[in-house]
Structure formats: C-alpha cells, structure tokens
Amino acid sequence: MMPLLQINDLSIDYLSEGTAGRSFRAVDGISFALEKGEMLAVVGESGSGKTTLALGIMRLLPENARVTGSIILKGRDFNSMSEEEKDQIRWKEIAVVFQNSLEVLNPVMRMEDQICEPMIKHLHIEKDEAKKRGSELFRLVDLDPVWLKAYPHQLSGGMRQRALIAMALSCQPEILILDEVTSALDAFTKAKIADLLRRLQRDFGYSMILISHDISFLSSLTNRMMVMYAGRAMERGDTDKMIDHPLHPYTRGLINSTPGIFLYRDLWGIPGEAPSGAVPGCPFYSRCTQRVDLCMSSSPALQPVNSEREVACHLGGVVTLLSASGMNYCYRLPDGGVLDAVKDVCLDISEGEVLAIVGQTGSGKSTLAHMLAGVMGSGVGEIYFKGNRMNGKGYGSQYGGIQIVFQDPVNATSSRFTVLDAVKEPLDINHLQRPEERVELVKAALASVGLSSSEQFLNQYCGRLSGGQRQRVALARALIMKPKLLIADEITSSLDVSTAANVLRMLKGLQNSQGFAMIYITHDLMVALKVADRIAIMERGRIIEIGNSHQVILHPQEEATRKLVETKMNREELIPGG
C-alpha cells in the first residue's frame, strides 16, 4: 500500500538576501513516510528545523527559501503541480495548526469570518452553510459556538488553540500538521488538547504530524517518533521504545531534559548550543560525549540499527563504555568461613550515563565499585572498558579512564599533602603535561568543583580542610584526569545534609557538562532518584534489579525492591490512582 505522504530527501535552504551563494540549510535531507491514520512525532530543540519542515510540506515558505527533494501526496508529486493545484491541496488534503499566538489570527476579524474563509474558498459553499459548519466544528473541539462572534484577543490561549484546530479541520483534510500546539499551554489544557487530538484521530482517522519539543506530550499520542537536530533526522523509531532506550546521545539528552518522564529526577539540559553554520561532520559533534575523529569529518547517515529503529551515528548510537560480567569477590571470615561480597554480577554502563547502585550496608555495592575501579586487581571478573579487557593495572593512569572517589573525605587525600600536591598527584605520577601547565590544570579543576584557586588555598594542607572541602579536593583530583567513567562511592554519606546537597548537585552538574559516565554508589534511594538515569538494586552481593530509574520505582519487580521503595516513600502518593 502506498503511504499517504511520502517525503524523499527533502532539503530546504534559506538564501541570504544580497550576498549571493550564501545560504542556511534549515532542513537537510529528511525522508519519511506517513501512513493513513498514523501519528508521527517530530522532536527537537528550537532551531532544529521542525517548523521549516512543516512549512516546506505545506509550501508556505518565504520567497528566499529553496526546496529540493520530493513530496509525494497520494502518489502525486508536489513538484509537478501548478500553484493552483497546490493551493487546492493546502486546505483540503493537508492542513496545518500553527503554534498558538495572536499573530496567526487576524485581530480585526471575528472568529466566525476567519473560520468560514477557507471553507468558502476551497469547498465553494455558501456563507450560511459555512457558518453552520463552523459552529459544528467548534462543538467538535469542545468550544461553545457563542465564541464564533468573538475577536481573537477575547479568547484564552487554550480556546484559541482549539479554534485553530477547528479551522484546520474545516476542509476535512486527511493530514494534520500540528506545530507546537501545546507548548504555551498549561498542563490541564494540554491534557485536554491531547484528549481532543486522540479522539479526532480515533473517530475520523486523521493522519497527524505532531511537531513539538515536549516529549512527554508526544509520547502519550504518537506511535512513531523522529528526532531532528540541525535540520537532520538523528533517530527514528517507535515512540515508547525510543523513550525507554534512546540510542542517539541527542535523543537521550532531550529525554533527560523532559520533566514528565523521570518523575523524581532533577532536570539537566544538553550543554552547549547547536552549530550556527554548516559543519562538515556530524552536527552534534560539539555537544556529543562520545565523539571520535570520524564524527568531525564525515556526517553520519540515518541507518537502521534493528527492524524498527534508525539512528544517524557513526558509532551506532550510545556506546557501551564499560561492560562487566561474572564479577565475583569473597572475603575470608576470621572463623574460616567465606562471605560472598559480590556474586555473579553483570553490569553495563553506557557512555555519559549515570547508574546508581543502591543497596543496604553490606550488600556489596562498595566492593563492586572497587572491583570495577581495579582496586582488587584483574582476577575478579571480566571487565571490558572501551572494548579493552582490564588487565591488572586498571584504567586510572591515563586521560579518559576510570577514576574513583571514595567515601571517607578524611581518608581520600593525604593530610600531609597540600591541596596543590594532592590534586596534581595523578599528573605527577604519569608525567602528564609540563610542570607549569599542571598547576594551571589544578586551578581549573579546583574552580570546576567550586573551590578557590588562590595561592593561599593551593598551599593549604589537606588536613586543615573541612570534610566537604576535602571531598571536593578528592573530586578535583579525579576530574583532572578527565575520566570517561567516574565511580563515586558514597561520597556524600559522611557529609552534613547541606554540604552533601551542594556536592551532589555540583557533581551532577559536572557530569552533565563534561559528559562522563558515572556510577553512583549510595544507600539512599531518594538521592539515587535525583541523579540517576538507571538504578541497580543490590542485595547480598547480587544485583537483583536494574532498569530505568522511574521504572524501578514505579514498577518494582522484586520483593526486596518493593520493600526498599515502600520504606522510602508513601506508596499512595507514588502510584497515581493506586
């Protein structure tokens, strides 16, 4: 069966006026197909070309835009149509609902006249007939027909949005393009609009393209999603699966920035800005946490990863940074017995991901962290870091390796060392950089963890610092090696609540801006929920449950997890309607 709308390699350039040949590519080689009755989500930050794509499909672009590629509607190519034919199609076949704003509507015309205008023009019906249909349409979108007599400024935002939807529906198109229809609305109105759209789709079988940056709104409506960045499609696939398991780092960043998905976690955006001009390589290069040299020189194409997912990444999406399997460690007890501290643990950490390992005291979580960092040597299990098998030495001796920060701040740095010596030590040991550069790096690292980088502080002995300061010094020491994976072993448990909160937020901020992956060991589920993408629950040396943090909390699979969750929070308020 032929898709309703087929778009092949659509590119849209805005030509700058005056300077010939200089252009800005807003949409770059987008292809997709829309089936009858399908709801497709297009997601991206502002400036990623979503609205230009919508305007391009509608052929409503300004004069200076140049469109290449083909748009095929029901087997007819737009390029081969005349202007009149396109004009016909514009309301009868495809209609667009613009972002709610006063600009879209004519402020000096009553709603009635505005809604009747396209019907009279395209359906060639009488004015009375059009008015009758207008009030029907208003009822359809849950709007009292009395508002037909009102001027646009007399309507509230939600009402205006409904009126715009009613206008789009007026000529009974088959495809609706909804551009940011809910972004300016409150949550309640947003939910009602979502209900309306769902009803329209179910009852009348509209095909819809929903353009938004609001993933939680889209996830409730659509079944397929396309992520756009700098005019290109970065990832495409099943909506729910993409939200659960994003493959492209950009998709993951978007999901992490969305409040409605992880209920308890703090919000952190994707650091950096989209490129403003044309780039030879991957447009996400400058913000990506796992970039390689290839990404700078060549642009990745959208390629299928499995039957239902396509991703535009040279590395095939988010890379597994560390993978550990068969992790075993036991302590010998004084009475000759053996205590299995860690038993048959398998663990994967993706690039740039935060995994919290939660468990009671004695559940083996710290031991596991130490094993992963290489404290126990190599004979504890199969550990692969960046694809290389861990040998006896660990990965702490080079840039981009694994660094660990321990629980006890007093013990984490030598009291006899000055702050400068303590932070500089990893560089000194490995003879990295020139001695003068090392001091500068130390100052930068101290500044990044919120400590003074004055001479006086640099020459302060670590033994004279407070617990919070020492823990920050230990963090600076780990960060100076630019780790790809930071293991934080209960680093806030010996600090007071306020200091702990500061250190925690600072650490998460650093993780977000520097893009390293982190294993955060804690006994506090609430803290884990604040920072983690994924949570692993440990009990008696085993990982009994691992998954996305919201899923582990809302739908715990194991009895022990359920108990842990219950002791931490009131169950009634946790599960809506439960």
Next chain:
Amino acid sequence: MTFDSYNRQKNAALLKAVRKSSSAWLQQHLQYHRQSQRPWSRIIGSMLCTFGKFTMAGKITLFGLLLIVFVAVFAPFITIYEPSAISGGSLEPPGPEHILGTDELGMDIWSQICYGARMSLIIGLAVALISGVGGGTLGLLGGYLGGNWDRVLLRAIDITMALPSFPLLIVIAAFLNPSILNVILALVFLSWAKPARIVRSSALAMKKQHYIISARLNGASPSYIIRRHIMPEVLPVLFVSILNIASYAIVAESGLAFLGLGDPTSKSWGMMLHYSTSFRSIYFTPYWQWWLIPPLVALIFLLLCLAFIGRDMERVIDPKLRMGGRS
C-alpha cells in the same frame, strides 16, 4: 606596689617579649622553609617546627646532647693530654694540671671522659642507624609488599623479640672477640626487630588508606608510594625508635664494658667504670670522687638527654596529641 613585685613583673614582661620575638623568628623561618620547594629546606622547616613543639626539658636536653656531641667531636682541642698517655702521677686529685684528676695509671680523667663520649656516641649512633634503617626497610617491604616475604619477616621478628637480649648479649660478647665492631653487630642483631615491627604495622595500615589506593590506581609504582606517602609518615616513628635504640645500645655497651666484656684497650665510660670499681676498696679511699663519679654522671646525663628528647619526639609525632589536647 613593692619594688620586688615591680621587678618581677618587669622580668616577666621581658621574658615574654624575648619569647615572642624568638617565636616570631621561628614562625618567619617556618614560613620561609615551608613555602620553599627545595627538599632540604623543607626538612629544615619540619625540624624547626618539631623543635618549636618541644617542652622546656626537651629543649634543654637537646642542647645537652649537642654539648656531648661537641665534646666528642672536638675532644683533641679541649683536652691537653692523650687519654691513654701517662701524663701525671697515679690517682692525683683534680687540680690545675689535671682538671678531673688522674686514674691509677696516671691517665687524665677529663681526656678519658671526652674520648669516651666518642665511643658511646659512635656505638649508639651506629647501632641505632643500622638497626633502625635496616629493620625499617625490612619492615616497610614486608608490610607494603606482603606475601611470603612478609610471613618470613614476621616469624623472624617474633623470634628476635622473644630472645632475652642482655644475657644473650653477654654470651655473644664472651664468645666473640671483644672489639667495637663485634659489640655493634651483636647489638644490631638484637635490636633490629622493634623498628621493623613498628614500620611494618604502619605500612600495613597505610596500604589500605584510600589516598594510597587512589595513587596506585593512578598508576603509581610501589617505589613512588613508599617514597611519597609511606616514608614521610613512618620516618618520625622510626626516628623515635632509633633514639630508643641508641640509649639501649649505649647502656648495653657500658654494661658489657662494666662486666669486663668490652675492648680493654678502648676508652669508654663503661671501661672507666669497670676499672674504677675493680680498684680494690675504692670506696674506702677518696679516689671514687674523681674516678668513678665523672663517667657515671656523663653516662646518666647522656641517657637522660636521649630519654627526654625521645619522650618529646613521641609527643610531637603522636597523631592523637597532634590534633590538640593531651590524652
């Protein structure tokens, strides 16, 4: 206000001012040496710092020890006669010719005391350094590297510690030739275990410190960790132990000499005691006053100096006391 109390107050103020200025001088130097990057300067700085924390008794006895060292080093310049030269009549009382008198063979007592200080100090220093550094190194390697080597070391330490040291020392000294070298070797054999054990246990404890694990994960070699982390922590403890061994060695050497097991030709305080007490019915004559008392006083003074310095050092380096407050 009486004149007396006024005077006392003035003196106290003066003393305070002197103390203040001297501590200011100390602080100034401390600051200078601490900020310096040169290792020697840092060592001087930490020495000044340690000295600043000494008690008055510790400071006085440190000067006493320096005095004895001075006497030993400059013995030829502060004595008139050779210690084994017969320079006067037998058993002359102290006088302008011989300030501390002479012994039965007519040898100058003052010369013997001065040269005897050399012997005591050399033996003390040699034994303490060899057993302290040697035992310390063994303990460090055993503690840090662990494994079979550590097990062997631990057994050896246990056996050595269990031996009754002084009787064994007498037996060894009786069997070997009574030379200084043999006495030193015998003393080293008996005293290396204590520093080895102290250093081993602190190396063992430090190995588990997170900052050392961090350094190891950052790729530090054992030699780096021992040099940068363990040595500075262990050295003060080792130093106290060396001081104690020095006192022990000096007492032991004097004891052996007193029992007649020392080198009969050497000039040591123990030998002087041995000869003087061997002089028949010395206590019925006035000779003991200038023959027996001087070496005895010198020996007691040296041991007291070492004991006080050792006690102060222990107090300064004890981490519990270092944090403030006496336990």
